[in-house]
Amino acid sequence: MATLVFFGRPASGKGTLAQRLSDDWGYRACSTGQTMRAWAAGPSAEQRALRTAMASGGYGSDELAVRIVREFIAALPDHVAGVILDGFPRDLAQLDAWLGTGADHGIGVIVDTPEDVCRERVLGRMVCDACGWTDHQPVTMCARCGSKLQRRTDDADAAVFDRRIGDYDRRVVPIIDAWTQAGLPLLRVDGTRGVDELAGELLGLLAGLDAPGPDGSCPRPREGVAALG
């Protein structure tokens, strides 16, 4: 079973891609928050402690988060094609904890969508006041009821987008750099395309990764990492 670690800017299309792989290709998305909340609902003292920490906005230790995600993956039934981690590891410390466990570290997948395309996807949003349908510029007519779409973007939306893009540059890009330095496999797909093409490209790249090399060996991630960023 493949473990895919997704990276991408806000509105890169990685969420849609994860959904499509889950719906049609036998993958399972792992939401770290949801998985940790489910674990923390259990009866042990450790689970109760995490429940208390999360209730006041905490996350528990990186080692615990890694253990919970590993347990989630290990418990998946055999027919699951792969698991998709999105937003995990969330920072360099958590990546370090993830790589420190020595198990399968997974295959990184960058859904590569330029910032201006992401911005247009978020801020070019058009909404139908009549039926609630949403679309994107340059579409101006509702595909569901035919009403005129209204632009639904204000300064607050732009500020939120700027903050999320800034967070990607500051927090996620260093994770990708460290991932690369650790010699872990990293695939890149073109997020400007439709979700079907995107899924097709990624599945093709994954199939290529599984193919034996010229010497009959499969590409394997290096174990451990000397230094992280």
Ligand SMILES: [Zn+2]
């Ligand atoms: Zn409508």
